[in-house]
Amino acid sequence: xxxxxxxxxxxxxxxxxxxxxxxxxxxxxxxxxxxxxxxxxxxxxxxxxxxxxxxxxxxxxxxxxxxxxxxxxxxxxxxxxxxxxxxxxxxxxxxxxxxxxxxxxxxxxxxxxxxxxxxxxxxxxxxxxxxxxxxxxxxxxxxxxxxxxxxxxxxxxxxxxxxxxxxxxxxxxxxxxxxxxxxxxxxxxxxxxxxxxxxxxxxxxxxxxxxxxxxxxxxxxxxxxxxxxxxxxxxxxxxxxxxxxxxxxxxxxxxxxxxxxxxxxxxxxxxxxxxxxxxxxxxxxxxxxxxxxxxxxxxxxxxxxxxxxxxxxxxxxxxxxxxxxxxxxxxxxxxxxxxxxxxxxxxxxxxxxxxxxxxxxxxxxxxxxxxxxxxxxxxxxxxxxxxxxxxxxxxxxxxxxxxxxxxxxxxxxxxxxxxxxxxxxxxxxxxxxxxxxxxxxxxxxxxxxxxxxxxxxxxxxxxxxxxxxxxxxxxxxxxxxxxxxxxxxxxxxxxxxxxxxxxxxxxxxxxxxxxxxxxxxxx
Amino acid sequence: xxxxxxxxxxxxxxxxxxxxxxxxxxxxxxxxxxxxxxxxxxxxxxxxxxxxxxxxxxxxxxxxxxxxxxxxxxxxxxxxxxxxxxxxxxxxxxxxxxxxxxxxxxxxxxxxxxxxxxxxxxxxxxxxxxxxxxxxxxxxxxxxxxxxxxxxxxxxxxxxxxxxxxxxxxxx
Numbered sequence: 178x179x180x181x182x183x184x185x186x187x188x189x190x191x192x193x194x195x196x197x198x199x200x201x202x203x204x205x206x207x208x209x210x211x212x213x214x215x216x217x218x219x220x221x222x223x224x225x226x227x228x229x230x231x232x233x234x235x236x237x238x239x240x241x242x243x244x245x246x247x248x249x250x251x252x253x254x255x256x257x258x259x260x261x262x263x264x265x266x267x268x269x270x271x272x273x274x275x276x277x278x279x280x281x282x283x284x285x286x287x288x289x290x291x292x293x294x295x296x297x298x299x300x301x302x303x304x305x306x307x308x309x310x311x312x313x314x315x316x317x318x319x320x321x322x323x324x325x326x327x328x329x330x331x332x333x334x335x336x337x338x339x340x341x342x343x344x345x346x347x348x349x350x351x352x353x354x355x356x357x358x359x360x361x362x363x364x365x366x367x368x369x370x371x372x373x374x375x376x377x378x379x380x381x382x383x384x385x386x387x388x389x390x391x392x393x394x395x396x397x398x399x400x401x402x403x404x405x406x407x408x409x410x411x412x413x414x415x416x417x418x419x420x421x422x423x424x425x426x427x428x429x430x431x432x433x434x435x436x437x438x439x440x441x442x443x444x445x446x447x448x449x450x451x452x453x454x455x456x457x458x459x460x461x462x463x464x465x466x467x468x469x470x471x472x473x474x475x476x477x478x479x480x481x482x483x484x485x486x487x488x489x490x491x492x493x494x495x496x497x498x499x500x501x502x503x504x505x506x507x508x509x510x511x512x513x514x515x516x517x518x519x520x521x522x523x524x525x526x527x528x529x530x531x532x533x534x535x536x537x538x539x540x541x542x543x544x545x546x547x548x549x550x551x552x553x554x555x556x557x558x559x560x561x562x563x564x565x566x567x568x569x570x571x572x573x574x575x576x577x578x579x580x581x582x583x584x585x586x587x588x589x590x591x592x593x594x595x596x597x598x599x600x601x602x603x604x605x606x607x608x609x610x611x612x613x614x615x616x617x618x619x620x621x622x623x624x625x626x627x628x629x630x631x632x633x634x635x636x637x638x639x640x641x642x643x644x645x646x647x648x649x650x651x652x653x654x655x656x657x658x659x660x661x662x663x664x665x666x667x668x669x670x671x672x673x674x675x676x677x678x679x680x681x682x683x684x685x686x687x688x689x690x691x692x693x694x695x696x697x698x699x700x
Numbered sequence: 701x702x703x704x705x706x707x708x709x710x711x712x713x714x715x716x717x718x719x720x721x722x723x724x725x726x727x728x729x730x731x732x733x734x735x736x737x738x739x740x741x742x743x744x745x746x747x748x749x750x751x752x753x754x755x756x757x758x759x760x761x762x763x764x765x766x767x768x769x770x771x772x773x774x775x776x777x778x779x780x781x782x783x784x785x786x787x788x789x790x791x792x793x794x795x796x797x798x799x800x801x802x803x804x805x806x807x808x809x810x811x812x813x814x815x816x817x818x819x820x821x822x823x824x825x826x827x828x829x830x831x832x833x834x835x836x837x838x839x840x841x842x843x844x845x846x847x848x849x850x851x852x853x854x855x856x857x858x859x860x861x862x863x864x865x866x867x868x869x870x871x872x
Contacts, residue, residue, distance in 0.1 A: 229854035232841050336869040343872045372860030382856045492871045497851065499866035531851040535840035543760045543823075543832055544816060551840075552763060555850030617872060 182214050182404050187438035189214045190691070191425055192445060193411045193454065196269020197680040198664035199445030200389025201320070203405070204397035205688030211695065212402050214437055215394075216409040216427055218446070219265035222272065223391055227380030231532045234379035238272060240265040243588040244449070245577050250593040251626045255540035260591035262629040263447055267407055268390025270447065270631065271677065272380045275502035276359040276387070277525060278323040279674035280314050283307040284512050285520070285565065288670040291512060292519040297596055298567035299477055303669040304641040304650040310682060317682040321359035321387040322366055330362045331355045332371060335499030337526045340490070340558040344613035345506045345524075352507035356525070359387040359677070360500060366392070375528070377501035409435070412584055413458040414442055414467055414660070422467075422660045428584050441659045441691065441700055443652075445684075448478065448633035448666040452574045453589040455637070455647075468637075468654035473646050475575060477568035477638050478591065479671040480630035482599045484562045485527060486610030487538065488619035489553035496528040496558050503528075509564075509609060510673045518601040521673045522564025524610055529559070537628055550623060558614060562606040563632070565673045567596035574636050632676050637666040651690045652683065659700045663687055721807030723768060724751040731772070738769040740776065744784040749791045753778060753831070755807045756794065759815045760832050761839055763848070770845050774838035775831070790827030797821060 182189050190206055192199045195217045203215045219240075228234040239262065246253035246260045253260075264270045284291045286307045289300040318326040325331045332355045334342060345353040360377070361370045371385040384391055397403035408430035415436070416422050424438040444451045452475035456466040466474050506524040513521070529537060531554055539547055550557075572594060576587040595603075607624040614622055640646025643655035652667045654660045663684055665676050672679070694700045717725035717732065725732050726747035731754065732739035742750045750772075757771040778787045791806075797818045798806040809815050822828050839845065846853055855861055 229856050232837060333867060335866045339867065339869050339872050371862075373862040373866035374855050374860030376854065376856070383860075493850070494869065495850070495852075495865070498855070498861040498864075530853070531846055531849050532837065532841045536836050541832075545762055548761050548763050551849060552765070 182212060184435060184437050186212070187424070188212060188440050189438070190441045190443060191216065191437055191439035192443045192663065193425065194269060194445035194447065194450075194664060195267050195389060195394060195405060196264075196445065196447070196664065197271050197389065197677045198684050199443065200268060200271065200393050201681050201684040202443060202445065202663045202688050203403050204389075204393035205685055206692060207397035207400045207402035209688065209692045210402060211692055213397070213404070214439075215403060215405045216411050216425065216437070217267050217405060217407050218410040219267060219408065221267040221390070221407050222380065224380065224382045224384045227272070227382050229374070229376040229379055229382065231379065231530045234376075238264045238266050238380065243580050243582050245580055245588055245590045246592070247590060248572070248593040250595060252629055253593070255626070256629050259629045261447070261449055261633050262631050263633065266390065267394060267405060268388045271388040272390055273378050273631070274677055275377050275527075275675075276500070277502055277505070277675040278318065278321055278357050278359045278678040279523070281307070281310070281672045281674055281679060282510065285670065285672035288520070288565075295519055295567060295598060297569060298598065299570045300568060301638070301640055301645055301669050304639060313682040313686045314678065316685050317678050320685070321678065321681065322361055322368075323357050323359050323678070324362045325354065325357045329365070332358055332360060332362045332500060332503070335373065335503040336494050337496035337499065337528050337558050338504035340494055340617060341504050341506070341526045341560060341613065344617040347616035348609075348612055350506050350508045354505065355503060356505045358500070358502070361385045368392075371500060373499040375497050375499060375501060375530075410584065411446070411454060412586060414444075414454065415458075416460065416462065416467070416657065418462075420462055420657060422657055441661065441695070443661040443663045444637075445663040447664055448636045449574055449589050449591060451662060451664055451666040452636040453576065456576050457586055463656070468647055468656040468660055470656050471644055471646060473638060475636050476570045476573045477635040478572040478574055478593060478633070479566050479568055479635040479668065480593060481632040481634070481671055482522060482562070482564040482566040482602050482606075483627040483632075484603050484607060485559060485625040485628075486562070486607060486614065487557055487559040487623040487625055488611070488614035489550065489621045490556045490558065490618060491620055493555050494558045495555060497530055501528055502526060502561070506613070509606070516605055518598045518605065520565030520598070520602065522562055522602055522606050523673055524606070524613070525561050525563060527559050527561035538623060538625055540626065550621065553621075560610055560613070562603065562610060563673065563675060564602050564606060565671050566599045568635055568638070568670060569594070569596055632665070632671070634665045634668040634671045634676060637662045639667045639669045652687045661687065661691065720748055720751045721755065723755065724807065726751055733768055737767070738772065740772050742779045744781055745779050745787060749788055750775070750779060752791045752794065752806050753787065755815070756791075756819070756831060757835055757839070759812060759819060761835055762812065766845055766848055770839065770842055773842060774835055777834070777838070786827060786830075790825070790831070793822065793825075793827070794818065
């Protein structure tokens with residue numbers, strides 16, 4: 178076990194958050210001999226603690242602190258206090274994620290160059306060459322044990338997948354398979370193979386799905402270089418007169434304020450909390466929030482263009498049996514403006530249990546149009562749509578001074594308006610998704626609106642020029658040399674792919690950079 | 701719910717009750733089905749109010765293969781000191797709307813479509829939205845109703861579906 182570090186120890190790297198970004202970064206640094214204190218707002222839950230009951234698990238794991246919403250997105254109406262469906266626990270949202278692990282396509286790293294000037298969009302190229310990422314993606318795939326990479330077999334197809342695959346092939350789609358998933362198709366890294374249990378969103382009780390909670394975190398702790406403090410909610414980051422970060426103030430499990438000194442601070446609290454923390458750390462020296470000379474902190478909030486398509490058939494599917502996300506169609510992920518939008522989207526099977534289906538199929542819906550759909554729940558198949566959405570400056574996280582959290586700090590407000598490109602892409606995806614199911618005899622199809630966001634991205638974005646974003650190509654803030662951003666908030670653009678693999682690859686890369694800079698005495 | 705009234709025999713129940721619509725009977729402190737298949741004691745609401753609330757719940761989320769008992773369970777929580785004033789007022793408004801359309805009361809309308817019309821007229825009210833929103837979990841998160849929809853719930857305790865039919869579809 179890690180020896181606890183002193184609060185006054187200013188040689189440590191403090192990492193805020195322990196999910197795909199923070200959890201991986203913490204382990205990677207610990208493996209290199211760097212002393213790390215990871216502060217996690219949530220508690221520690223492991224496979225034996227996970228609850229395979231949708232609402233009960235939601236109560237156990239979800240981030241339910243006060244939040245508000247605005248904008249024309251339907252989530253603001255349907256789930257006004259719950260803009261995002263993410264996790265407060267050691268391991269963060271890697272407990273909840275479905276496991277889809279896809280590399281960005283090359284053109285997506287250079288969205289501004291490849292998509293051109295899209296009116297109303299604040300597009301920018303990533304300051305990273307796609308070739309720089311190849312080795313890091315391979316390392317990330319090996320760490321996560323991603324199927325259909327590195328010689329690992331794919332998962333077997335479930336009932337939900339079989340319906341989806343047959344419809345896809347009937348439409349002529351070619352890139353259809355059971356996905357590249359961070360779910361073991363065979364025993365791997367001391368973790369067992371998937372038992373097709375369902376409830377991937379509620380935490381994998383077998384440990385077959387990768388989560389930093391029971392992989393990177395304990396591996397880092399075993400080195401003796403990593404201390405994870407649970408139920409430690411960071412309130413603000415402090416700095417000295419020269420503008421260098423010196424430590425963080427957090428509320429401990431008893432609600433008492435503590436201050437941990439730091440040589441380096443890395444923020445990985447998800448794209449809502451990370452910018453909120455920087456904004457809440459405003460000072461005389463940084464009146465608009467820490468690392469916000471660009472004014473971009475909190476802006477360009479992306480959530481992926483999403484939606485779902487469910488369909489009923491005249492025979493049973495039992496979609497809840499097996500992995501929650503069981504297959505993918507990638508033919509629409511390409512950039513092909515002839516479809517009426519830039520960027521592309523993936524279609525991925527998805528299943529919800531009856532309780533969540535009732536909550537998400539048509540939020541606010543009632544009467545027989547709604548209930549006859551649920552009457553056919555057993556005969557239902559489903560897919561999720563995930564595509565690239567446009568960064569917009571006005572889609573942003575701000576501090577809502579009218580609503581405070583349990584520590585008296587202003588709550589984050591999440592403002593989101595769909596861009597016309599997002600709407601055109603969603604309509605195209607609904608049409609294709611419904612066609613997939615109609616091709617195999619669907620009796621009814623349901624173009625289902627977006628759920629609260631799980632892919633929260635872009636609010637501290639990476640930019641070549643300090644004027645355009647918050648962090649440089651290493652995730653280091655342009656304004657404060659020893660302050661890094663290590664989660665999906667550093668995404669310059671969102672690409673069509675589920676973001677976790679890229680967050681992990683960037684964290685591995687960032688660990689190399691931080692360790693090298695520390696050794697060189699630069700930070 | 702059956703347990704709470706196990707001391708009441710069917711004959712006793714019906715002899716001390718008045719019919720409300722065709723589905724329910726109400727007594728001084730309880731609501732029961734007209735067949736006495738189930739009964740629920742009420743402490744804070746008028747029994748007729750609870751019966752009407754149960755009917756309203758069914759009309760919002762009608763599933764013909766789900767018995768009233770499950771709708772009763774879903775709204776049982778409104779029988780509380782805190783909720784009673786709002787619920788009594790909401791149900792009174794519902795009955796007033798029914799009377800306004802020429803029916804004796806909400807439960808005495810006959811066709812479901814007439815009750816749905818009444819509900820459409822008040823669907824933006826706080827009362828309607830409270831009842832509807834509460835039902836999403838109150839009804840569909842009852843483990844007892846899951847099998848009625850074919851939903852099997854957790855499978856971890858049985859080793860998942862790896863050997864139990866995750867891929868048993870035979871019609872595609």
